[in-house]
Amino acid sequence: MGPYTKNTTIPSCSECIARGHQIFKNLAPEELEQVENIKSCNNYKRGATIYQEGSRINGFYCIHHGIIKIFKTGFDGKEQIIRFAQSGDIIGYRSVLSKELACTTAQVIEDTTLCFIPSAMLFDLVKTNPEFSIQLMQLTCKELGEANNYITDIAQKTVRERLAEILLLLKDNFDLDENQVLQIALTREELANMVGTATESVIRLLSEFKSDGYIELHGRKIKILNLPGLHKVANF
């Protein structure tokens, strides 16, 4: 199967076990069926761009499987990663709701299957299902709270503290395998774009963490050895 091919077997929402699926889990069966009927579904390979900053998008995406990074591009072309999204998360809904152009770019980190749901469906659901509205608001509010935390961290913490914190955050969102290895593989540059620093700084600090016995490095795989230690470094 080539890249970007239309998915031949469209995953069914009702059987989609993507963890959480916070947003759709309280829909009535007939509402879910509506979503099923109107949605489309595609596969994307690492590096593929789902939507780009400044473009108009006429719907939002629900991640069936995979990992996506959401980032803004700074004035000098440097990426600032805002968040990662994975199985069960929705992306692009901010632009739909606010009817603005996308203010971020979404790009695939790990091969992904996405369902696309047109704007009209979202507004329909908001208008007819107050429970759905509230859940959507709570999602937005959660993101807003996280963004506020992030602002405070970047403004006040050192790069060292922030890197430790990001590692912990990644651990919480993507878990560790049985060997304590982070289940998301990022390049040093992606880590840097998340922390808001230079790639070299990340490299140096990672090997510092390694020699301090907090982590172990095997290429892009990061094994966490000393969780409390990292917590301390991060000032949590």
Place this chain on the structure above:
Amino acid sequence: MGPYTKNTTIPSCSECIARGHQIFKNLAPEELEQVENIKSCNNYKRGATIYQEGSRINGFYCIHHGIIKIFKTGFDGKEQIIRFAQSGDIIGYRSVLSKELACTTAQVIEDTTLCFIPSAMLFDLVKTNPEFSIQLMQLTCKELGEANNYITDIAQKTVRERLAEILLLLKDNFDLDENQVLQIALTREELANMVGTATESVIRLLSEFKSDGYIELHGRKIKILNLPGLHKVANF
């Protein structure tokens, strides 16, 4: 009238000309009357705290008149100002919607009159008025978009650029008087807590901007002399 006194003349929502009042402007007359009946109203002096990070709030506030700063407190006690709110803005609704503890503190910058509306009313409106829901979501999404911009700026721009940008941002939100003077007076420390830097750095940079002819300083009043110049410094 002493400080913090209960307001004897509760301002009427229907006659409240607070600019925008984005959230309430599309309510039906009977809905507005419900809000009127259930709300309470208080006056606060500069320095008064409306609600504190970590506290539970059982309603949200609508600013009838005044200016409020919303900030988080970093691990070493340093404030990080997230945003300012003024006449017509609502604050505290994030915690209400997400049913979490307040993640920020709200403090009065300029003497303020606030209306307090209990949580239940907010949820009632969301459940019965889809138009209101959508507007509330759009407000949250707008804030989220601004937060994302802010993250990128703090992570990538220099203190100098950020200070210039903040001045422009304040100009857009609070306007200038007929003499081009910013209509919000902040201490150097508050500016620093907004930019995410040390007070001394703000002082130094402000006098740099002054000697470069961009601004004029008269205590806390800042007069803007060269708007395009500031835009250039801010990399806009």
Place this chain on the structure above:
DNA sequence: CGCTAATTTGAGTGACTTCAAGCACAGTGG
């Protein structure tokens, strides 16, 4: 009361330190 004296608060400066960015270059591995 009313008028200094004392204290506090914010603005501003200078000297010093440090963190982290930038550049150049050398491995390395898919």
Place this chain on the structure above:
DNA sequence: CCACTGTGCTTGAAGTCACTCAAATTAGCG
């Protein structure tokens, strides 16, 4: 072989500390 990783070195931006000065508040006291 090219993108990614890693290292050494240099430089600069910005934080910290220590202090002065002015204005504003509060206290003290005849």
